[in-house]
Amino acid sequence: MGLKQNLHNLKEKYKGTKMAPLFNGFHTFLYLPNETTHGGTHIKAADDLKRTMNTVIMALIPCLIFGMFNAGYQHHVVTGEVERVTGFFSGNFWNLSNLWIGAIKVLPLVIVSYVVGLAIEFVFCIIKGHEIEEGYLVTGMLVPLIVPVDLPLWMLAVAVAFGVVIGKEVFGGTGMNILNPALTIRAFLFFAYPTWMSGDKVWVHDAVAKSGGADAISGETVLGSLAQSQPLDYSVADMFFGFIPGSVGETSTFLILLGALFLIFTKIGSWRIMLSSVIGALVMGFIFNFVVSSGIIGETSKFYGLMNLDFWKHLLIGGFAFGVVYMATDPVTASQTNKGKWIYGFLIGFISIMIRVFNPAYPEGVMLAILLMNVFAPTIDHYVVQGNVKRRLKRTKVKTA
Amino acid sequence: MGLLSKKDAALITDPLADNNPITIQVLGICSALAITAELKASIVMSISVLFVLGIGNVVISLLRNIIPSKIRIIVQLIVVAALVIIVDLVLKAFAYELSKTLSVFVGLIITNCIIMGRFEAFALGNGPWKSFLDGIGNALGYGVILIAVGFFRELLGSGTLLGFKVLGDPIEKTGLYAIGYENNGFMLLSPMALIVVGIIIWIQRTKNPALIED
Numbered sequence: 001m002g003l004k005q006n007l008h009n010l011k012e013k014y015k016g017t018k019m020a021p022l023f024n025g026f027h028t029f030l031y032l033p034n035e036t037t038h039g040g041t042h043i044k045a046a047d048d049l050k051r052t053m054n055t056v057i058m059a060l061i062p063c064l065i066f067g068m069f070n071a072g073y074q075h076h077v078v079t080g081e082v083e084r085v086t087g088f089f090s091g092n093f094w095n096l097s098n099l100w101i102g103a104i105k106v107l108p109l110v111i112v113s114y115v116v117g118l119a120i121e122f123v124f125c126i127i128k129g130h131e132i133e134e135g136y137l138v139t140g141m142l143v144p145l146i147v148p149v150d151l152p153l154w155m156l157a158v159a160v161a162f163g164v165v166i167g168k169e170v171f172g173g174t175g176m177n178i179l180n181p182a183l184t185i186r187a188f189l190f191f192a193y194p195t196w197m198s199g200d201k202v203w204v205h206d207a208v209a210k211s212g213g214a215d216a217i218s219g220e221t222v223l224g225s226l227a228q229s230q231p232l233d234y235s236v237a238d239m240f241f242g243f244i245p246g247s248v249g250e251t252s253t254f255l256i257l258l259g260a261l262f263l264i265f266t267k268i269g270s271w272r273i274m275l276s277s278v279i280g281a282l283v284m285g286f287i288f289n290f291v292v293s294s295g296i297i298g299e300t301s302k303f304y305g306l307m308n309l310d311f312w313k314h315l316l317i318g319g320f321a322f323g324v325v326y327m328a329t330d331p332v333t334a335s336q337t338n339k340g341k342w343i344y345g346f347l348i349g350f351i352s353i354m355i356r357v358f359n360p361a362y363p364e365g366v367m368l369a370i371l372l373m374n375v376f377a378p379t380i381d382h383y384v385v386q387g388n389v390k391r392r393l394k395r396t397k398v399k400t401a
Numbered sequence: 402m403g404l405l406s407k408k409d410a411a412l413i414t415d416p417l418a419d420n421n422p423i424t425i426q427v428l429g430i431c432s433a434l435a436i437t438a439e440l441k442a443s444i445v446m447s448i449s450v451l452f453v454l455g456i457g458n459v460v461i462s463l464l465r466n467i468i469p470s471k472i473r474i475i476v477q478l479i480v481v482a483a484l485v486i487i488v489d490l491v492l493k494a495f496a497y498e499l500s501k502t503l504s505v506f507v508g509l510i511i512t513n514c515i516i517m518g519r520f521e522a523f524a525l526g527n528g529p530w531k532s533f534l535d536g537i538g539n540a541l542g543y544g545v546i547l548i549a550v551g552f553f554r555e556l557l558g559s560g561t562l563l564g565f566k567v568l569g570d571p572i573e574k575t576g577l578y579a580i581g582y583e584n585n586g587f588m589l590l591s592p593m594a595l596i597v598v599g600i601i602i603w604i605q606r607t608k609n610p611a612l613i614e615d
């Protein structure tokens with residue numbers, strides 16, 4: 001008798017008890033249940049919630065691994081132990097000492113995020129007495145990728161608890177939340193502990209601990225230095241491949257792009273949202289470029305640095321690409337209608353770049369833009385559906401007349 | 402209770418729990434969000450509302466038979482405004498710093514929905530003694546929530562209570578700060594007050610499911 005049969009037998013034993021949802025969660029995570037439906041016709045689809053979630057996690061794994069290397073690389077670059085890389089396969093980046101620093105800093109983030117989040121989810125399932133919802137699987141992977149590498153673990157734990165309870169469980173759990181839980185967690189961290197979420201110290205491992213000392217190090221993100229109108233010292237290739245300081249997993253536009261293609265190919269992520277967000281961002285970036293080139297904003301303006309950035313470079317820096325691909329497309333909080341997705345995505349891109357440029361206190365606008373549009377998504381859907389109803393009513397009137 | 406009959410006592414106890422003006426009637430939210438970042442401000446605000454609502458309810462109740470119903474709102478406004486001005490001037494005279502913190506919100510007691518609500522719903526139809534009790538009860542119910550929210554927001558947001566550093570000194574890193582604790586800046590922002598009130602509402606309704614609306 002293998003594990004599978006054992007689990008099937010145990011399920012009968014736990015049936016009806018308080019622990020049943022907890023047990024079933026593990027059971028169905030490993031194997032398909034051994035029940036079959038009897039009689040009648042049933043439609044069976046392979047893409048249940050767990051598979052959907054796992055596909056997104058698979059798309060996130062490259063970002064996680066790259067993030068580990070990058071955490072070590074950024075640390076070693078600012079301490080002067082390695083040279084800046086020149087190509088994507090440079091040994092200065094892909095080496096064990098980089099990975100080691102990344103692993104001891106990033107893996108604890110992943111573990112804390114999952115343990116705290118899943119524990120809360122389990123407790124709520126047992127209280128409510130329904131099956132475990134897998135909603136936290138993706139959130140738990142997203143969270144460590146969108147925070148700075150040196151974030152204290154207890155802060156992450158507090159934020160995850162807040163995000164899961166207030167962002168999701170109070171609304172009724174997975175599928176009922178208005179806001180993306182991962183972004184709720186990040187927003188909580190951002191407003192609760194701003195010194196750990198922004199500035200030029202938090203993006204590089206050890207910079208906070210060493211600040212003030214003789215061997216002080218710092219690493220400003222690209223957005224941060226642009227917001228202060230400082231010259232950019234990263235090449236386009238650096239920004240595209242992700243050899244820049246930033247939150248753990250969001251720096252590599254290249255890997256995010258691969259993840260996006262994977263999500264589109266597996267039909268998990270909506271290409272409409274991704275494409276329209278990119279269009280929205282380009283339009284806004286283009287408007288800002290136009291404002292600068294027509295002389296309305298001069299070099300003395302505090303917005304000059306970011307406004308003057310070539311409009312397409314906005315896609316490469318900051319968390320824009322990561323947010324658009326992995327978080328704007330969250331099927332629960334995004335618009336449901338196809339037309340709605342275009343509007344929703346476009347506004348996310350548009351507003352992201354607007355916040356980015358106009359509000360130096362929030363150098364990355366994509367978090368706030370997605371949260372804002374999450375709130376508006378049902379409204380957009382409502383008007384799209386109503387518009388459809390009206391158009392079709394008109395059609396029937398013409399026919400009957 | 403010898404002093405109060407059972408019915409009268411309910412006027413005071415009901416608003417404290419099952420008919421709380423903030424958590425059940427969802428009135429007076431604006432000030433609950435705005436001034437609860439510090440416990441001291443919450444307490445002063447609660448006392449101010451206690452004064453205004455207690456006296457105001459009596460005055461309206463005494464006048465209830467001679468106020469023409471068409472202009473009753475204006476009469477009520479005048480009564481509140483007069484009382485609020487007294488509170489404002491007293492604060493400015495004896496607690497100037499605090500009146501700065503409370504700023505416009507003292508003046509905005511006038512528009513506090515709880516006060517007009519109690520005038521309309523209770524004082525216009527009941528005698529002065531009952532109205533007084535009702536006013537005190539509702540102001541206490543408001544105050545309890547305000548102080549609870551203020552307590553958590555000041556404790557978690559600034560690490561202090563009434564200005565005393567109960568969790569240690571964040572700059573010299575004593576107490577909890579020595580082991581890496583940090584104040585939660587989000588607690589000082591108004592949205593967090595809304596969430597804290599929301600959590601109180603959640604707990605209250607879980608304890609007493611009869612309060613859950615459809």
